Amino acid sequence: MQETSPSMIQRAALRKSTRAKRQALSQDQQHQAAAALLAHFQSVDDIQRAHKVSLYLSVDGELDTTPLIEHCWSLNKDVYLPVIHPFSKGNLLFLHYHPKTELVPNRFGILEPKLDVRDVLPAHRLDVICTPLVAFDRTGQRLGMGGGYYDRTLAPWFNAQQGAKPIGLAHDCQQVDALPVEAWDVPLPKIMTPSRVWEW
Template identity: 35%
Template sequence: MMSKSEFRNKAISDRESQSGDEVKLKSQKIFERLISLDSVKNARSIMTYIDFRNEVQTRLLIDYCLSNGKNVVIPISVFKGRQLIPSQLMDPDKELQISKFGLLEPKPEYVRVFDKEELDVIIVPGVAFDKYGYRVGYGAGFYDRFLASIDNESVVKVGVAFELQLHDSVPHDSFDATVDIIVTEDRIIEICKKD
């Protein structure tokens, strides 16, 4: 069996093998499925990542949320302590810059720290997911820490992924956070929690 890091590297390689057109088309289908979810339709505040490299693209979702009066919240990565700080985004064309790590994040004057307990939906990226809601990230644990730190049990955690990122099982540890729903270009998977 592959180690978690070997699994991660293979999953990233698989995702990176897609063309830009494939990523765009599949991301559009994922967006259409996302906005069909009651949790997304009814949410007041949605946290989403801003895509990087060949991740599922999120700009359509950001624009949809802003045009429908929803609070859009994006993560700021703080590498000391490996934390995510939620910040409200109001104008993606004006407020973002490329960080020293190559991620789009708010310019300092547009950082608006948002109370994580007020989030209704969190869109969770991942390198790979399985049918139990486990995910493999990039290995730094940012999302595992962030999701574990939220006390609001009603927040809905939605993993977005391409079908090729979905596996029967992924390597995971007991402390890894899970998602409640996975949305791919082909389907919506509601995770049945094991009691």
């Protein structure tokens, strides 16, 4: 999944420019965006029906997912966080996350639950996987950080429409007109931003 196509430079430029936009948001803007996103999150059927929800800890100017996690906990939903697989390169594990979970930094410096096989849940047993993204377009195409972790995780859902339903989370400023698409890219059926819920 190494990016060597002609679109590589364009994708890298989009990552840089879109990350800069969200990093430039003020604390107040971030707070308002998180509150608006929570309102959508609370009203979406997929979330209301879900018992096991995968979220992630926000970094790099991403929308703050803390209110979403706390909302799930308040309704006794099980929350899971992605953990980089220690042996299977480019893949994710999903570990149960609760207020007392011990967090450790991964190789990218992002906090994740300390690996304990007792806390692992196979991805297909999740109800919803909330996915981070760098940019998205009007067709639901998602541009990630380039590691392919979520594309690999979501490929079974995309190919068979079975298992956990993916929902992208993003600031409105992360929308672009059109993304250069590669064969391995997995488009999302739903993306939530502070201003609206996109569905395809």
